[in-house]
Amino acid sequence: MTQLSIDEKTYTEISPLSAITDGGPIEFFIPGDGDRYLDLNDTLLHLRVKITNPNGSNLANDAASSATHPYRCMIETLLNFSPDTLSSQFTGGLFYKDTAGVCNQENLFLGSIPKYVVLGMVHHEAFTGRRDLSPFNFRHYDIEYLALCQDGRQVPAKAFQPDFNNGVSVREFYNMFLATGRHLKDLPLSISRDDFNDGYSLFVFNLNPSDDNDALSTVSNGNLRLELRFRTPLPHTATLIVYACYDSILEINAKRQVLVDYY
Template identity: 25%
Template sequence: MSFLHNASVEALRTELDLWAIPPTQTVLEGGQWIPYKPITSIDQSNTVEFCVPGTGNEYIDPAHTLLQVRGKIVDSQDLDFTADDKNEATPINYLLHSLWSQVDVSLNQKVISQSAMTYPYRSYIESLLAYDAPAKNSHMSMRMWYKDTAGYMDEVKPQNNEGLKARHELTKNSKMFEVMGPIHSDFFNQDRFLLNNVELRIKLTRQRDPFVLMSTFQNEKLLILDATLLVRKDFKTKPFQICTSDKFQKE
């Protein structure tokens, strides 16, 4: 059998290592979620940008970093709807990610993500294929995932579409909604930590309102009232940090 790499060593499969004693993790001392607000105003802006500066003893955990957004649907004059208006404007499915046309990730001012205006499609397809029904019917509702009824996906009235009806109940009459979840980007889909002293920037570009909202008139707006990036940061022991620094200097 050929080895994957010339530095690779022999190993047993976990299923065959019957007498192994699980190792004890001693490097990670603790961690917490730290909220970051956009570095620019989000009022009438088509972008939301976050900057997470690098620090000396904190490692960012991308896989457990979350995006939180609050917003509401208003008319063309930015005025709230009332029950008398009987407006049926409703967000499309998976609102947390349908809001954005593109997400750019930068490390130390260098863009590492692919520039493509297909972010909502990627997010939807990944979630559609990666999660089972119990997940979609429970915690994914935090991202406003309510699947549309087959055959009624293009209807703007919520009577026949159960997913559209559920989203309409959460957002009708300019009711403020809140969605939260992970970011669909290659950087946030890997299990490695971001090293300390590396600056992380995330730029989210807004999608057009006619794309996000199902309605008859197509002149409603979706206003973002607040956005927060909840960054998971973990603290490593000092010996580990010194060892990592020495290894980089040698290489």
């Protein structure tokens, strides 16, 4: 097939309309051109940023933070892109992989049940901003038992019972491929088996009623319970990061109003 409708393509650099101020929006004006097609989906945003105190001074080494959005970015990146992509294209955005008892929650989710859940644990002081600890070092803490319980139904049917100290964690590792739709497919994952045992211990649960991850399933309401036990006492306080995905429908009506139906 030979395309004859496009003669050329080019990128145009557009600066903000006004000076950047604290708390103010950053606005751009992109004029339309009747002779050209404008592909906003191929927009690149170039920023030079630095996190500082309100007065512009550098952050102290013990500055605390409780934001969880970076964990969403890290988990989505690790579970959706191949190692080659992360080690090449994503380094342009400064992405680099780090080298690096009992805990039951009765009402992890109450009401609408997510379709997809990822669990990871990090050092609490790293989570709150301790500079000499990595907040993305997902440690296994010698987990002995891990399972979700959805309205009396255990997921998985046989709970995870790894023994990381003796290298018994293949089932938990391969479940990442099953839950993300990579089973028996040529779709690599950026987490190797060695990574999973040392710094990238992410436990993935696919709660879809079918194996078709691309299909939209009906809404499931109820209670989701987490059962988690450790073989040895925790050496320090740990923070459990829970990443959940829900289905939603986006509609645009005749009046160009955008309606989002959150499941």
